[in-house]
Amino acid sequence: MLFEVVEDRLEGWTVLTVIGELDLGVAPRLRHAVLRALNDAGRGDGAGGDPAPRLLLDLREVDLIDSSGLGIIMGALRRVRAADGELAIAVSEPARALFELTRLDHILALGATLTDAIAAADGDAHG
Amino acid sequence: MSTAVDDMGEVVLEIPARVEYLVLARQVVAAAAAVEPRLRDERIDDLRIAVSEATTNAIEAHADLSGPSTKDRILIRCNLDDERIEVSVFDQAGGFDPDEIAAAPEAGAPDRLERERGLGLPLIRTLADESDVISTDGGTAVRLVVYTPGARSSA
Numbered sequence: 001m002l003f004e005v006v007e008d009r010l011e012g013w014t015v016l017t018v019i020g021e022l023d024l025g026v027a028p029r030l031r032h033a034v035l036r037a038l039n040d041a042g043r044g045d046g047a048g049g050d051p052a053p054r055l056l057l058d059l060r061e062v063d064l065i066d067s068s069g070l071g072i073i074m075g076a077l078r079r080v081r082a083a084d085g086e087l088a089i090a091v092s093e094p095a096r097a098l099f100e101l102t103r104l105d106h107i108l109a110l111g112a113t114l115t116d117a118i119a120a121a122d123g124d125a126h127g
Numbered sequence: 128m129s130t131a132v133d134d135m136g137e138v139v140l141e142i143p144a145r146v147e148y149l150v151l152a153r154q155v156v157a158a159a160a161a162v163e164p165r166l167r168d169e170r171i172d173d174l175r176i177a178v179s180e181a182t183t184n185a186i187e188a189h190a191d192l193s194g195p196s197t198k199d200r201i202l203i204r205c206n207l208d209d210e211r212i213e214v215s216v217f218d219q220a221g222g223f224d225p226d227e228i229a230a231a232p233e234a235g236a237p238d239r240l241e242r243e244r245g246l247g248l249p250l251i252r253t254l255a256d257e258s259d260v261i262s263t264d265g266g267t268a269v270r271l272v273v274y275t276p277g278a279r280s281s282a
Contacts, residue, residue, distance in 0.1 A: 021150065021153075023146070023149045023150075023179055023183065024146045024149060024183045024186065024187075025146035025147055025149050025150070064153070064172070064175060064176060064179070065176075066176050066179040066180055066183065066247075066250070067180055067183070067246035067247045067250050068183060070246055070250075071246060094169070094172055097169075098176070101250075101253055101254070102246070102249075102250065102253070
């Protein structure tokens with residue numbers, strides 16, 4: 001089963017694109033990618049030299065998220081907040097339904113596109 | 128690992144208690160559920176996640192025991208009839224108190240972000256139409272049911 005995490009940059013954000021099914025078997029790989037991205041951002045050689053991490057998780061090509069995956073996402077939110085940063089998440093409809101079901105949509109900045117997710121995170125930060 | 132389909136429409140899957148087999152567990156149950164054309168894709172996705180949670184719990188329970196054992200096998204039984212699909216996941220890793228795990232903080236509560244585990248059972252309860260957990264000294268059985276549209280209790 002294919003599972004991939006690809007790191008990229010977009011307008012001051014570190015983008016982690018995740019492809020596949022996000023369960024306990026692959027959760028450590030995403031956790032590692034998140035930690036590395038936040039570490040790079042904290043050193044100032046990440047997102048545009050900004051020490052406050054801005055992390056964008058692109059989950060639009062994730063076919064399934066279970067609670068192991070939700071745990072990693074919540075851990076990412078906790079670490080980003082601790083560093084005064086921002087977390088934005090681009091989701092497909094099924095993934096959004098899961099976030100709504102678990103009521104995590106109240107604390108996460110979600111969008112159907114990368115731009116929408118960034119706008120949701122910026123809206124949260126300024127609102 | 129073995130799979131069997133008996134005359135009564137029951138699919139039985141036995142897997143080692145290892146994370147690499149989560150995908151297989153989901154695939155087998157989803158394939159069994161797909162036999163029922165009235166089950167929408169969204170409901171099959173709910174079932175896949177719920178099965179993933181139950182199997183994850185079983186794998187973690189085995190991992191918490193010391194050392195590998197020949198008993199480190201998980202049994203998944205899947206029954207489909209006109210009204211519903213019922214999946215049971217059995218482990219042999221001792222038991223736990225499901226009431227203790229149910230007390231996860233609400234979303235938005237300050238300590239909610241500290242919880243990176245223990246979300247599985249609440250999710251199973253939310254996704255399945257019916258679920259129960261029977262824990263004994265020998266192991267734990269998680270049973271979950273999704274109703275077919277048109278059958279009783281379906282949403």
